[in-house]
Amino acid sequence: MTNKHPTPARSRPADCIEAADAPLDGTNRLLPDRRAFLRRMAGLGGLAAMSTLPTLTRAAGFAEGLGYAPAYPVEFPHFDYVNPAAPSEGALTLSVFGSFDSLNPFLLKGLAATGTNTLLFDTLVVRAWDEPFSVYGLLADRLELADDGLSATFRINSAARFVDGRPVTARDVVFSFETLVGEAAHPRYRYYWADVAGATAVDPLHVRFDFRRANPELHMIIGELPVFSRDALIQVDFAEHSRTPLPGSGPYQIEAVNFGRDIRYRRRDDYWARDLGVNQGMHNFRTLGFKYYKDETVALEAFKAGEFDVFHESNSKRWARAYHGKPFDEGRIRRREIPHHNNAGMQGFAMNTRRSLFQDRRVRRALNLAFDFHWSNVHLFYGQYSRCESYFANSELAAQDIPEGVELELLEPYREQLPSELFEQAHVVPFAPTPAIQRQHLVEAQQLLALAGWELQDGKLRNADGEPFTFEIMLAQRGFERIVAPFAYNLRRLGIDVSYRTIDVALYQRRMNRFEFDMTVVSYGQSQSPGNELREMFGSESAHREGSRNYSGIDDPVVDAMIEAVIYAEDREALVTACRALDRVLMWHEYLVPNWYIGSHRLAWWNRFDYHDEPLPRYFSGAEWVMQTWWETHAEPQPGPVVNDVSSLNGGSPS
Incomplete structure (x- = not known):
């Protein structure tokens, strides 16, 4: 899908999307019945740790009386739209329109590199792409919703770790929330979470969010909060911090960056959540790269020349007339319209x-x-x-x-x-x-x-x-x-x-x-x-x-x-x-x-990649689906020498 939380979408201006694409910063969700959800105490699905907890109804995805029950049990092995046996070696390179000058996706100032949000940071919950709005535990393994609907308490998974090995704690969650709704971050967050009065670290693993008034979806959308390390950033001027990576707990870290031109990520061997059900069949590429182009026609020709692997076409004329030639005739490049059920907006x-x-x-x-x-x-x-x-x-x-x-x-x-x-x-x-x-x-x-x-x-x-x-x-x-x-x-x-x-x-x-x-x-x-x-x-x-x-x-x-x-x-x-x-x-x-x-994603790719198509997800963006669920069927040589190596900064305290 698109970003799970409301990070500004800057890398693809609106007029590059000839047909309205998947949501840029919204999420696909179905509203629970308020009267029912106010009565519930909930544990989040998807974590083995849930077996030690009482049997509870999940708030995430609960929709009593609306004919919508969560599709997955508490301890589910994987989402239906992934291949849990997918190979996890190989590389993927995608194209991005425009440029970038920042590694901080949470600021108003600058153009953040693609992937600095979704690849580097875990959130308290993740959602399924085959349900309107169901969320399952990632950083959090339990959620308790107050009877009056005016607060929600998350329990942090004790195994959660940042890239530098530090444990993720309730203090980190509070720090992340206060930073994002403060003056230093993009003002979008203050509006998105306007009904959240504040966050409190109850103890090292429990964080409580207090709400100004009952809001049927607020306990779920606050779960989309990206969490970064308090200890690494407490002394940093967040508003000016843009040229070195923010330490997160996500599946990737930045391996190389050439500002304005390209960026490459490498999957973490020590990623703490790789065995959770929500991550099985996901994050299948050892390296993920993004090359920037200022003209999409030029980008298409670069794709045909093999400079990157998958092209998400946004132009009807090109789709009708430009996908021909020897690589297509020989089957070395495939193309397909992938249907979706996204609200077109x-x-x-x-x-x-x-x-x-x-x-x-x-x-x-x-x-x-x-x-x-x-x-x-x-x-x-x-x-x-x-x-x-x-x-x-x-x-x-x-x-x-x-x-x-x-x-x-x-x-x-x-x-x-x-x-x-x-x-x-x-x-x-x-x-x-x-x-x-x-x-x-x-x-x-x-x-x-x-x-x-x-x-x-x-x-x-x-x-x-x-x-x-x-x-x-x-x-x-x-x-x-x-x-x-x-x-x-x-x-x-x-x-x-x-x-x-x-x-x-x-x-x-x-x-x-x-x-x-x-x-x-x-x-x-x-x-x-x-x-x-x-x-x-x-x-x-x-x-x-x-x-x-x-x-x-x-x-x-x-x-x-x-x-x-x-x-x-x-x-x-x-x-x-x-x-x-x-x-x-x-x-x-x-x-x-x-x-x-248009009700489909128009994709072309070099024929060394595959994906799970029975079933396809229902609500998804083409780019994120490719990044998170595809795999390479036979590996190409790994990328060449690292340019502007930033790997040593991923686990340190940025300045």
Whole structure:
């Protein structure tokens, strides 16, 4: 899957994902019934140590009354979607778009190297990729949830060790939590765990998290906390610590790094959790490497030349036309579309409503009408995509028809603050199957712009002060320009002076963090059971906070109210209803021009790797699935000499 905890995703800007990919920082989860889970004391599955504990119901994955029981018993041997007998020697090298200048994935500043989060750090729990939201013990082997739901106590596995051999203790967990929600770390964590009042080390192996109010998923998402060593970092300025590795307890450590170009990890022979059920059939590569490219077309050619092993294709044109030649004909390179069941979320051209130009909803709707998805899908995408018509596309959470019943009751108190049409008709994303209908859309767009005070003067759209309607679309990948070009052409037909520009990835990320753009491509991956992360994406408190994912600048009390209804929904039915209400409000406000999604991962690989395909996981990102569960069938020579060797720093106290 994607990162288990809300680490900023920086290595792959949104416009590199032609189709909305797996969630970038959400998790796929199904909400437990609150009334039931508040009654439970739970032990976490997956650890042999559980045999010495009383028989307890697992909180992780418990969903009484919703037809969802955890798939695995307390002492399960391995997840169904792995091969426990997979060879564990060999090497894998993947490509990454962009660059990196940091080894600390928990900061707002800098671009962190891929893998510095998921490969180096264990969390209290891990989740299964074949269940909406079930978690099993890793660093923790037991969880006790208070009867009132206002605290949760984890017991640390006494065998857990950091890379330097130090035991993982409750003090390390408290230190990690306080560091991540403090001023030194990325502000995203403060929002994700906003309902966690604090953490206390009860004794060396027990840590208690106190909650500000009962939240049905909070005891599970706090379990996604990455844990690093207090003793190694207590004297370090965390905000400035970026060029040496943070000591973790995960399965890999950094072996070599060449900043901006490549990084290599080596699996730890002394990894403390290698025999746990959650790790059987996982982490099968002796070394994992990542090579960075600033152009994905160049990266594809490098893949064909054998510079790396697996390519996750994000471009429909390349997938349709570029995968041919001798290595393919001879079977030396294989390719396949791997189906998944991820909530597709939303991808779109986001308008920055902090700009006065985009503050009128009629203007935003007009720009939406100018985008001809059908033409693009036929002529640019080879018919491979479906349209995003919801912020929860491809799921039961998407708004349907008009609001009724409980959903209507949720929205009714805000009737005066919402478009009247929201209560009268279903929202429709513009679709033009013929050129004639697209012309009608442009006429409608022109009428909306006129109502908003914009008139054509000498072929240019101007407001009452004579100011032209002009803006820039910011991109990070040149290949996306072919998609923007026909959209820009239609906008110019309306008299809008629009330009688009591809900029360096580091500058792109800096401008995204500071909201210094007019329009850009964003991707909001969603989970099977959304929750706290919605505040970060759409909540008012994140609208003006640097580094948040509220790129459109949504600052709306109605949206805030719907988000709270989602987070504190008492059961699955209430969650679905609240998500639909939130979706409806967001769609009617036209904050972005919806793009598209695809229900599979397009992968190509050199034919010396294999994977377990019966069954495949249901909810997963392609890259993490390859990294964690694939194996090499016949080993190639190991990587050459180490460049910029940092191995001696992995077990020491960084400076």
